[in-house]
Amino acid sequence: MxxxxxxxxxxxxxxxxxxxxxxxxxxxxxxxxxxxxxxxxxxxxxxxxxxxxxxxxxxxxxxxxxxxxxxxxxxxxxxxxxxxxxxxxxxxxxxxxxxxxxxxxxxxxxxxxxxxxxNTELINDGILTYGDIKLNPHTLQLECGSKETALTLKESQLLELLIKRKGMIVSKENIIEKLWGYDTDAEDNRVEIHISLLRKKMAQLDCGVYIHTVRGAGYVLKTEKDG
The missing domain is CATH 3.40.50.2300 (Response regulator)
Structure with a gap:
């Protein structure tokens, strides 16, 4: 946040x-x-x-x-x-x-x-949920079923943003502004690195949620049933 x-x-x-x-x-x-x-x-x-x-x-x-x-x-x-x-x-x-x-x-x-x-129905006692994952942005813990993994602060903030923008495409520019501030010199490749690292940790949990890339537009969180 x-x-x-x-x-x-x-x-x-x-x-x-x-x-x-x-x-x-x-x-x-x-x-x-x-x-x-x-x-x-x-x-x-x-x-x-x-x-x-x-x-x-x-x-x-x-x-x-x-x-x-x-x-x-x-x-x-x-x-x-x-x-x-x-x-x-x-x-x-x-x-x-x-x-x-x-x-x-x-x-x-x-x-x-x-x-x-x-300000969001997705939060319950500080826990954000989407599909079969649960994110605690204060402890940086991501859970899926009985498995859990620790995220970095930026990974947690990135996943939090995607969860809160449920079903919406989030551009790299918007991610940079939210995570680093609008006067930052961070570039697109910084976002790509964090997306890649976050995807790997989500894959380790065998969860049914994944980050979908919309070419030329940005990223959106989806579940396996979304296709």
């Missing part, structure tokens, strides 16, 4: 990001409102953690602009005081949740898991 955190307290933001990364989230940090809006409008994030009080543009303005531009990414607002007015204003502007600072990272992790479950 790819997260964007928009927070001007750099020390706090970096500390939280380290905890999130240890829990196998990919995190991009920006420290002012203008950059936050620019990154958020890319549409590549699964959840945005957004402070209200920011230089250059406040969080409520960012949130309104995202929603006005059709960005439906779930947003957790960070409020400095936890005042009712901030919470109400944020929720009325399109926020999905809020946290009052200072907060415990365990609470943030719980909110992230809850938003993940709320």
């Amino acid at each position: 790819r997260l964007l955190m928009v927070e001007d307290e750099k020390y706090m933001a970096e500390a939280v990001a380290q905890v999130l990364k240890k829990n196998n989230y990919s995190v991009d940090l920006v420290y002012n409102g203008e950059d936050g809006l620019d990154y958020g409008l890319s549409g590549i994030y699964d959840i945005i953690i957004l402070d209200i009080m920011l230089p250059k543009m406040d969080g409520i303005t960012i949130l309104k602009e995202l929603r006005k531009n059709g960005i439906e990414t779930p947003v957790i607002l960070l409020t400095a005081r936890g005042e009712i007015e901030d919470k109400v204003r944020g929720l009325d502007s399109g926020a999905d949740d809020y946290l009052a600072k200072p907060f415990h990272t365990d609470e943030l992790l719980a909110r992230l898991r809850a938003l993940g479950r709320r």
